[in-house]
Amino acid sequence: MDKIKLTQWERKKYGAYLEHLRKYPDSYEYCVLPHYEDYMETAKTECVQMGDCYAVLMKQGDHYVLVAILFDVESEVTEILEWLDHTEVRCLTPTTETVIVRDASEILDEVKFKGQPLLLIVKGTQTFLIDPEDLNEVTEAYDQYNKINNTGLAEDVTLQTD
Numbered sequence: 001m002d003k004i005k006l007t008q009w010e011r012k013k014y015g016a017y018l019e020h021l022r023k024y025p026d027s028y029e030y031c032v033l034p035h036y037e038d039y040m041e042t043a044k045t046e047c048v049q050m051g052d053c054y055a056v057l058m059k060q061g062d063h064y065v066l067v068a069i070l071f072d073v074e075s076e077v078t079e080i081l082e083w084l085d086h087t088e089v090r091c092l093t094p095t096t097e098t099v100i101v102r103d104a105s106e107i108l109d110e111v112k113f114k115g116q117p118l119l120l121i122v123k124g125t126q127t128f129l130i131d132p133e134d135l136n137e138v139t140e141a142y143d144q145y146n147k148i149n150n151t152g153l154a155e156d157v158t159l160q161t162d
Helices: 008-018 077-086 139-145
Strands: 002-004 021-023 027-031 044-050 053-060 063-072 087-091 099-113 116-130 155-159
Touching (some): 063 116, 077 087, 087 099
Antiparallel strands (some): 027 063
């Protein structure tokens, strides 16, 4: 179990993120959908790099759902928590119509995976319009990186008590 020490202010600010953070031997995983392995039809995940992290997607019916975000194991937990507080990965439904992106201050990365727009944004108050037809389709580059995710290897990340 990975234990970290946070100030009282950090505990209040990042506590909700910490509840959904797990450590694997080679990465940290933030579960966007907590305990996703219990609810999804398959254990197979597909990972697409978005900036310095990976969007973890699982097929649900005819589309993909963002279930987690992976970070390098070398990352500091406090850096991950700060990243989660300011940044977001969004997996949108497949569309050919213009997409309205709300509550963002900047779009850091934008691609399509199997026809679905994936966005890496900095949280904010602005609105952006994106034409999905202009997004780079990255499916072929990532098809070889799908895997069965063994969540039994994960350890909770917990706060160190004083």
